Amino acid sequence: MTQPPLFVTADTLDPFVFDRAIIGLSGGKDSIACLLHLFEIGYPKERIECWHHDVDGREAPAFMDWPCTRDYCRKLCEALDIPLYFSWRQGGFEREMLRENQLTAPVLFETPDGIGQAGGVRGEPNTRRKFPQQAASLSTRYCSSSLKIDVCSTAIANQPRFEKKRTLLVTGERAEESRARAGYAIAEHHKTSNGKREVWQWRPVHGWTEQQVWDIMEKYRINPHPAYHLGWGRASCMTCIFGSPSQWASVYQIAPQRVIKIHAYEQDFDCTLRRDGDIMKAVNRGTPYDMDPHYVQLALSEEYTDPILVEDWKLPKGAFGESCGPT
Incomplete structure (x- = not known):
């Protein structure tokens, strides 16, 4: 296989030497900014596709994520005429x-030719029986690794269409978000690179400020995810383990059954989701956001019905607010 040109390094990367760009689309502002940045620099649209890793899977109702996220991502890609593929464990x-004395479940992933499946057959059975914990370590905070990062890698490694090709995986981590993310490389070889395929991970908005992210959203008139309109500073999971007390109080106000279920699991596991006590203590310490009923209904629906492209674009309520989320 031809090696990438010498100017593809950890510090500088030319996206145009890659055959395809995969955008890891969470539905949040930073991943959308990555997609819009590719538009800005003139990267060929026909080489772009978006992937959304569905953390709750497809076999049960939403447990952690916003119910609207899946359809928001779908409507966004339809509006921008970009293919979207879902994947999930x-x-x-x-x-x-x-999971109790079991193997990790297999990964399913959409492709241009249907749904593929891989994994779930090797390794040693083991047990979790607790929530992922608030930590930078991905083994401790296993939700990110098991339900997003590893899902993505499995989907890349098990599609022959990426073999003998150069693929660019584009993700939206920004240095401003946390000390840990500040240390991420802007570009690096991805772990799925081998003799069969060349894959690089690129973080084009790593050095951007939040203002720059909102500026490009405004330029393209992209209506932000409903979570931002409700007051959240980041659109990670609805019941993200990094949520602030006020975010937990807000979730309890609009979807109390979610919090009650989580609290029941805490008691069952004898292990809390947060390090500072059970989830109800966080709820009681917080102050719910002042949430517009329209956006509450929209966020809790599995169908996203608001327009994606809006003429009267306004900065959402959560902009520059509490940005609790993965570190």
């Missing part, structure tokens, strides 16, 4: 959390 977050 069978059973999603809840099955992985409840």
